[in-house]
Amino acid sequence: xxxxxxxxxxxxxxxxxxxLATTEQVNEAIERSKNAFFLSWKNVSVKERANIxxxxxxxxxxxxxxxAKEITMQMGRPIRYTGGEINGTAERARYMISIAEExxxxxxIKDDKPGFRRFIxxxxxxxxxxxxxxxxxxxxxxxxxxxxxxxxNTVILKQSPHTPLCAERFGEAFKEAGLPENVFQVxxxxxxxxxxxxxxxxxxxxxxTGSVKTGREVLKAxxxxxxxxxxxxGGKDPAYVRHxxxxxxxxxxxxxxxxxxxxxxxxAIERIYVHEDVYNQFIEKFVELAKxxxxxxxxxxxxxxxxxxxxxxxxxxxxxxxxxxNQGAVPLIDTALFPExxxxxxYLAPQVLVNVDHSMRVMREESFGPVxxxxxxxxxxEAIKLMNDSEFGLTASIWTKxxxxxxxxxxxxxxxxxxMNRCDYLDPALAWVGVKNSGRGCTLSKFGFDYxxxxxxxxxxxxx
Numbered sequence: 036x037x038x039x040x041x042x043x044x045x046x047x048x049x050x051x052x053x054x055l056a057t058t059e060q061v062n063e064a065i066e067r068s069k070n071a072f073f074l075s076w077k078n079v080s081v082k083e084r085a086n087i088x089x090x091x092x093x094x095x096x097x098x099x100x101x102x103a104k105e106i107t108m109q110m111g112r113p114i115r116y117t118g119g120e121i122n123g124t125a126e127r128a129r130y131m132i133s134i135a136e137e138x139x140x141x142x143x144i145k146d147d148k149p150g151f152r153r154f155i156x157x158x159x160x161x162x163x164x165x166x167x168x169x170x171x172x173x174x175x176x177x178x179x180x181x182x183x184x185x186x187x188n189t190v191i192l193k194q195s196p197h198t199p200l201c202a203e204r205f206g207e208a209f210k211e212a213g214l215p216e217n218v219f220q221v222x223x224x225x226x227x228x229x230x231x232x233x234x235x236x237x238x239x240x241x242x243x244t245g246s247v248k249t250g251r252e253v254l255k256a257x258x259x260x261x262x263x264x265x266x267x268x269g270g271k272d273p274a275y276v277r278h279x280x281x282x283x284x285x286x287x288x289x290x291x292x293x294x295x296x297x298x299x300x301x302x303a304i305e306r307i308y309v310h311e312d313v314y315n316q317f318i319e320k321f322v323e324l325a326k327x328x329x330x331x332x333x334x335x336x337x338x339x340x341x342x343x344x345x346x347x348x349x350x351x352x353x354x355x356x357x358x359x360x361n362q363g364a365v366p367l368i369d370t371a372l373f374p375e376x377x378x379x380x381x382y383l384a385p386q387v388l389v390n391v392d393h394s395m396r397v398m399r400e401e402s403f404g405p406v407x408x409x410x411x412x413x414x415x416x417e418a419i420k421l422m423n424d425s426e427f428g429l430t431a432s433i434w435t436k437x438x439x440x441x442x443x444x445x446x447x448x449x450x451x452x453x454x455m456n457r458c459d460y461l462d463p464a465l466a467w468v469g470v471k472n473s474g475r476g477c478t479l480s481k482f483g484f485d486y487x488x489x490x491x492x493x494x495x496x497x498x499x
Contacts, residue, residue: 159187161239265476270429352404
């Protein structure tokens with residue numbers, strides 16, 4: 036039977052192997068999911084669903100240390116940081132639990148018509164397929180899994196081949212929390228079988244996180260039936276540093292936003308525009324701080340920059356950097372400071388490029404790696420034009436002391452989330468959305484439930 040092999044980027048050795056589900060096993064899982072939906076879970080009260088899922092969160096967090104090490108082994112993030120993903124997963128889940136009853140209860144119409152009762156109900160859709168990504172395997176999964184279950188749907192989770200244990204950890208925690216059997220299932224399956232699941236008549240919705248290319252394939256597969264899709268795709272997120280920014284704070288935040296997780300975040304900072312009045316100071320401070328990263332073994336608590344998820348990803352970023360330099364970009368970090376940076380390995384030093392422009396791929400294409408291009412601008416107007424000059428629109432940020440300016444400029448930016456003096460963070464109270472090629476749909480916030488439910492109107496004429 037075909038196997039799925041997960042190679043650890045730490046040392047290029049096999050970390051875990053899983054047998055892929057057969058087509059028959061996939062179909063059986065869908066049938067179980069359908070039965071669990073119709074026969075049990077959709078009829079459970081929101082309050083009881085929330086109680087069970089709260090227990091799931093407690094069980095999950097209790098295994099934080101083991102789970103954190105598994106993340107590091109599977110995708111290479113430094114061990115000093117991976118525990119933070121468990122904390123973030125719990126934060127998002129608990130927030131969605133806290134608002135579930137209020138936002139999933141019937142919406143009663145205050146009737147001015149005697150003899151009638153009218154209300155609108157949010158009904159669950161049915162079995163939902165969630166296809167998660169490896170870069171933040173739990174944070175990506177929780178965005179869809181928790182609101183889907185709270186709304187009364189059943190869930191089949193397909194994790195990335197890079198992080199299969201993350202799906203299994205969710206399954207174990209749900210079982211221990213007392214979630215009814217088959218309400219949540221894990222499938223390790225091939226791309227062809229995944230496509231068949233998307234097309235299956237009993238799958239009611241697909242939530243996908245990944246590349247634009249694969250997102251288009253998901254959309255194409257789903258078009259064989261009238262079904263919704265949530266697509267959280269790529270980003271090339273910009274930051275604008277105004278003349279009045281607090282430079283010490285701004286540099287610290289933007290260095291972290293650019294290089295945390297080796298830049299492997301859909302909402303990482305990938306391009307920066309700095310006002311000419313503070314440009315030189317900003318560059319000096321930014322480069323100085325970036326040079327302090329320690330690239331190496333992510334299991335070492337002192338390491339602050341681990342390998343990319345695979346060698347090909349690092350080589351893609353290296354090519355972007357080399358091409359930009361050939362086009363006139365100037366690198367400001369000597370990679371000799373990072374002896375672990377070696378070609379044909381996933382270990383890649385951070386790099387800061389200046390003298391860049393939008394003709395370069397590094398300023399247009401998603402890098403998903405530890406490189407940042409920085410441009411000088413002379414006005415808000417120029418910054419707005421450059422920030423909007425992208426096929427993506429996931430997040431964008433402004434760094435300023437002027438709230439009014441932040442709001443005015445934010446109104447001009449084509450993006451899903453607009454930050455002031457913050458970046459690379461999802462607030463579960465806010466809608467997680469993207470525009471342009473960053474996708475469609477919504478997770479998190481009270482509006483996240485809307486994509487996992489359908490509206491049903493009740494119009495009752497009462498008789499005496």
